[in-house]
Amino acid sequence: MTKNLTSPSKYDTARLQQLDRDHYFHPFTDHKALGEEGSRVITKAEGVYLEDSEGHRILDGMAGLWCVNVGYGRKELAEVAYQQMLELPYYNSFFKTAHPPAIELAKKLADLAPAHMNNVFFTGSGSESNDTVLRLTRHYWATKGQPDKNIIISRENAYHGSTVAGASLGGMKPMHKQGGLPIEGICHIQQPYWFGEGQDMSPEAFGIKAAQALDAKIQELGEDRVAAFIAEPFQGAGGVIIPPASYWPEIKKILAKYDILLVVDEVICGFGRTGEWFGSNYFDLQPDLMPIAKGLSSGYLPIGGVMISDRVMDVVNKGGDFNHGYTYSGHPAAAAVALANLEILENENIIQTVKEETGPYLQTRWAELGEHPLVGEARGVGMVGALELVKDKGTNARFDDKATAGALCRDFCFQNGLVMRATGDTMIISPPLVITRSEIDELIDKARLALDLTFEALHSGG
Ligand code: PMP
Numbered sequence: 142m143t144k145n146l147t148s149p150s151k152y153d154t155a156r157l158q159q160l161d162r163d164h165y166f167h168p169f170t171d172h173k174a175l176g177e178e179g180s181r182v183i184t185k186a187e188g189v190y191l192e193d194s195e196g197h198r199i200l201d202g203m204a205g206l207w208c209v210n211v212g213y214g215r216k217e218l219a220e221v222a223y224q225q226m227l228e229l230p231y232y233n234s235f236f237k238t239a240h241p242p243a244i245e246l247a248k249k250l251a252d253l254a255p256a257h258m259n260n261v262f263f264t265g266s267g268s269e270s271n272d273t274v275l276r277l278t279r280h281y282w283a284t285k286g287q288p289d290k291n292i293i294i295s296r297e298n299a300y301h302g303s304t305v306a307g308a309s310l311g312g313m314k315p316m317h318k319q320g321g322l323p324i325e326g327i328c329h330i331q332q333p334y335w336f337g338e339g340q341d342m343s344p345e346a347f348g349i350k351a352a353q354a355l356d357a358k359i360q361e362l363g364e365d366r367v368a369a370f371i372a373e374p375f376q377g378a379g380g381v382i383i384p385p386a387s388y389w390p391e392i393k394k395i396l397a398k399y400d401i402l403l404v405v406d407e408v409i410c411g412f413g414r415t416g417e418w419f420g421s422n423y424f425d426l427q428p429d430l431m432p433i434a435k436g437l438s439s440g441y442l443p444i445g446g447v448m449i450s451d452r453v454m455d456v457v458n459k460g461g462d463f464n465h466g467y468t469y470s471g472h473p474a475a476a477a478v479a480l481a482n483l484e485i486l487e488n489e490n491i492i493q494t495v496k497e498e499t500g501p502y503l504q505t506r507w508a509e510l511g512e513h514p515l516v517g518e519a520r521g522v523g524m525v526g527a528l529e530l531v532k533d534k535g536t537n538a539r540f541d542d543k544a545t546a547g548a549l550c551r552d553f554c555f556q557n558g559l560v561m562r563a564t565g566d567t568m569i570i571s572p573p574l575v576i577t578r579s580e581i582d583e584l585i586d587k588a589r590l591a592l593d594l595t596f597e598a599l600h601s602g603g
Contacts, residue, residue, distance in 0.1 A: 150184075150194055150195055150196040152182065152184055152194035152195075154194040154195055155181060155463060157180075158179040158182065159179055161179075161180045161182070162179070164574075165180075165278070167180075168303070169528060170186045170394060171265060172440075176562035177301070181193050181194075181555070182194035182549070183262050185230060186201070186209075186213035186214065187213050187214040188212050188213060188214060188573075188575070188580075189201055189212055189213070189572060189573045189575065189576050189580050190213070191213075193362055197246045197558065198558060199211075199555070199558050199559065199560055200559045200560065200572075200580065200583060200587065201556060201560045201572065201573065202554075202559055202560045202561045202562075202570040202572050202584055202588075203274055203560050203561070203562050203569070203570065203571050203572070204440075204571055204573045204574075205440050206435070206440070207377060207409045207414070207435055207436075207571045208434075208436055208439060208440035209439050209440045209573050210310075210412055210413055210414070210435075210436040210439045210482075210486065210491070210573060210574045210575075211439045211482055211485045211489075211491065211573070211574065211575060212397045212439075212573040212574075212575040213573070214375035215439070215441070215482075215485065216298065217481060217485070218439070218440050218441045218478050218481055218485075219441075219481060221477050221478050221480075221481040222442060222474045222477065222478050224477075225242060225473055225478075228473075229257050230473065230474060231472065231473060231474075232473060233468065233470070233471075234263075234466075234471050235466055236471060237399070239471075240471075240473050242471075242473045242474075242476035242480060243263060243471030243472075243473065243476045244479040245476075245480055246261075246263075246471070246473075246476040246477075246479050246480045247260070247261050247263075249483055250433075250446070250448060250483075250512075253418050253429065253483065254419065254448045255419070255421055255422070255427065255428070257427065257450050257451050257452070258368075258428070258431060258448045258449065258450050258451070259449075259451055259454070260448070260449040260451075260454045261433075261446045261447065261448050261449065262277070262446060262447045262449065262470070263444065263445070263446045263467075263470040263471035263472075263476070264434070264444075264445040264446055264470060265301070265443050265444065265445060265465055265467055265469040265472070265475075266300075266434055266443055266445045267301075267302050267307070267406075267408035267432060267433075267434035267435060267445050268302025268303050268304040268306075268307035269302075269304065269445055269467055269535070270302075270408065270423055270432035270433065270445040270446060271301045271304070271306060271307040271406065271432050272302075272304050272307060272372075273432070273447045274306075274310070274369075274371065274404050274432055274447055274465075275293065275306040275310065276306075276431055276463075276465050276577075277430065277447065277449070277453070277457070277465075278291075278293060278369040278402055278404065278430065278464070279291045279368060280457065280460060280463060280465075281368075281402065281453055281456050281457060281460075282368050282461035283460075284456050284457065284459055285456055286423075287365065287367060289365065289368065290365055290366060290368050291366070291368050292324050292326050292327070292328065292362055292366050292367050292368060293310060293326065293327050293328075293367075293368055293369045293370075293371055293404075294327075294328055294329075294330060294355065294358050294359070294362075294367060294369070294370045294371070295310050295311070295312055295327060295329050295330075295370075295371045295372070296312050296329055296330055296331070296333075296372055297312040297314075297330070297331060297332050297334065298312050298313065298327045298333045298376060298379040298380075298382070299312040299313075299329070299371070299372065299373060299376060299379060299406075300313060300373070300376065300377060300378035300379055301371065301373075301406055301408075301432075302408075303316070305320070305322065305324060306324065308322050308323070309322045309323035309324045309327045310327055310371055312329040312332070312379075313378075313379075313486060317444060323375075325409050328358065328362075329359050330350065330351075330354040330355055330357075331350075331351050331354040331383065332376065332379065332382060332475040333347070333351040333352070333384035333385060333388045334351075334379075334380070334382045334566050335347045335348070335385050336517065336518050336520075336529050336536070336537070337380075337382075337553055339351070339385075340537060342511055343439075344385035344386075344387075345385055345386070345387045346387075346556050347385055348384055348385030348386065348387035348391065349387050349388075349391050350596075351384070351385075351388060352387070352388050352391035352392045352395060352494070353391065353395070353553055354396075355370060355392060355395050355396075356395045359399055359401065361397070364399050364400065364401070366403075367399070367401050368401070368402060369401060369402035369403070369404050369429070369430075370392075370396065370401060370402070370403055370404065371404040371405075371406060371453045372392075372396060372404070372405065373405075373406045373408075373409065373410065374389075374405060374406075374407070374410045374415070374419075374420025374421065374424050374426065375410065375415075375420065375422065375522065375525070377408075377409035377410075377525070377571070378409075378564065379564065380519070380527055380564045380565070380567040380569065381521070381525050381526065381527035381567070381569050381571075382527075383420070383520055383522055383527075389424045389426065393425075393426070402429040402430065402453070403426065403427070403430075404428060404429065404430045404431070404432070405419075405420065405421050405426050405430075405431050406432050406434060407419050407420055407429035407431045407448075408432055408433060408435055408445070409424070409435060409436075409525075409571070411431070411434075411435070411436055411437065411490035412433075412435070412436030412437060412439075412483070412486060412492075413423075413436060413486060413495055413523075413524070413574050414436065414520055414523055414525060414571065415523035415524075415525075416492065416495045416496030416497075416500045416522075416523040416524070416575070417492065417496065417523075418492060419431065419578050423522070423523070427450075428448075428450065429449075429450045429453050430447055430448065430449060430450065430453060431447065431448035432445065432446075432447050432448075433445060433446050433447070433448060434446070436482075437479050437483075438475060438478050438479040438481070438482050439482045439485075441478050441482065442448065442472070442474060442475040442478045442479075443469075443472075443475060444469075444475035444476065444478075444479050448499040449528075455545040463549045465516045465579070469549065486574075489575050491575060491576075492574070493572075495523055495524050495574050498521070498578075499524070499576060499577070499578065499581065500523045500524055500572075501523075502578055502581055503521065503524060503526065503572075503576075503581050504521050504522070504526070506536065506581055506582070506585045507519055507521050507526040507542045507570075507585070508521075509585070510528055510585065510588060510589060510592065511528075513589065513592045513593075513596075514534055514591050514596060515530050515531065515532070515534075515546070515550075515595060515596045515599075516528050516529065516530065516534070516592065517529040517531035517537040518537070519535060524571065524574050524576070525569070525570065525571045526569070526570045526571075527536045527567050527568065527569050527570075528567065528568040528588075528592075529566065529567055530546040530550065530566040530567070530568065531566075531590070539566060540566055540599075543565050543566055545566075545599075546566045546595060546599060547563030547564070547565055547566040547567065547568060548563055550563060550568055550591050550592065550595040551563040551568070551591075551598070551600055553590070553591035553594040553595055553598075554587065554588065554591040557587050557590055557591060557594075558587060559584060559587035559591065561587065561588060568588075570584065570588075572584065580599050
């Protein structure tokens with residue numbers, strides 16, 4: 142990896158790794174295995190680049206965790222947080238109180254969201270947003286006098302967060318295995334993952350089939366039991382699974398037949414990832430609820446929310462107290478930073494640039510990686526991409542030992558100064574939206590090198 146020689150490291154990496162090993166139990170991590178290896182300690186970042194405690198410079202192909210949309214090092218966001226903390230570091234909105242940052246952010250979000258969504262409930266994260274979704278959909282139907290209309294249909298391999306409700310709404314089996322999930326009243330239908338599950342059909346036909354699983358499930362349960370259908374516009378953590386073009390139109394047709402809420406989880410897609418403000422704009426969806434987080438503040442401070450349609454709000458307004466909320470709902474500093482972040486996205490035309498220039502450029506260059514002998518499919522949209530690693534390019538046969546190739550490739554990426562994530566044998570990127578053409582070229586070169594090294598290692602038996 143290239144050393145950033147302009148900034149000799151001031152960190153004692155061995156000490157930090159030892160303390161980390163001894164005391165820090167990481168999210169989604171095998172603590173024991175990490176302890177043996179030692180963490181990479183990230184110490185600073187600028188633009189699209191990270192720096193670790195040993196002075197290595199790494200291109201962040203994942204924008205942190207799909208969130209640093211405006212890139213690192215935005216002094217204006219730090220300044221806004223500083224000023225707000227001096228002025229009013231904290232107050233809540235529980236007891237008939239409010240404060241300017243949360244009010245202004247709510248107004249801004251109402252302006253940016255689809256026209257029929259004019260209210261927002263603030264949370265601290267995407268998971269809390271989906272906990273809110275669960276309670277709000279059930280509260281909505283109960284207020285309408287249908288308390289038994291309380292089942293939420295989701296999809297296998299969906300990701301909706303890590304809290305009890307979030308992980309239950311999600312369709313990740315390894316998460317369900319821990320802690321007795323999913324909780325009652327949530328079920329999962331087939332995902333629209335053509336490469337993984339539908340190659341015996343055309344993408345078009347498979348998209349229709351996957352959508353029809355929703356109709357079948359509603360019929361099975363009875364419309365009067367189903368509260369909502371929840372879905373990500375494209376599945377992010379599941380492997381950047383972009384549904385075939387036939388999928389969303391068919392889902393819309395099905396939903397039009399029933400009185401069921403549509404929840405579109407915009408935690409990843411929101412704030413420009415597809416080249417539109419929301420994935421709902423990109424796929425032409427009219428959600429009733431839209432959980433948001435991540436790009437809302439570009440990750441500078443933790444904040445999320447649920448955007449609420451007028452239809453839902455009209456009913457909720459008849460329901461009295463909604464007995465739900467978080468200490469940090471609409472946190473003043475987080476709200477002020479989020480508002481400033483949205484202004485950066487607007488003033489610098491960042492989303493327009495993704496749509497018209499850098500997004501198409503990334504997709505053209507990314508598609509070139511599809512020619513690599515290790516890659517069965519290269520797909521993407523806007524500023525995300527996925528590569529399916531395969532054992533046999535001709536048949537798209539996967540490796541028997543799933544995730545070895547992916548983990549190898551991810552490690553080669555890291556060693557060569559690129560963060561690319563592996564979900565099983567699917568490699569994923571989601572870089573900051575401000576990435577330039579030359580930085581995209583660097584990302585592609587480094588990804589190709591990692592693919593070459595992975596191919597070599599797998600085929601030399603190494
Ligand atoms: N929904 C989606 C679609 C997500 O991708 C994520 C996080 N990756 C979440 C919800 C949960 O967000 P958080 O980690 O902020 O709780």
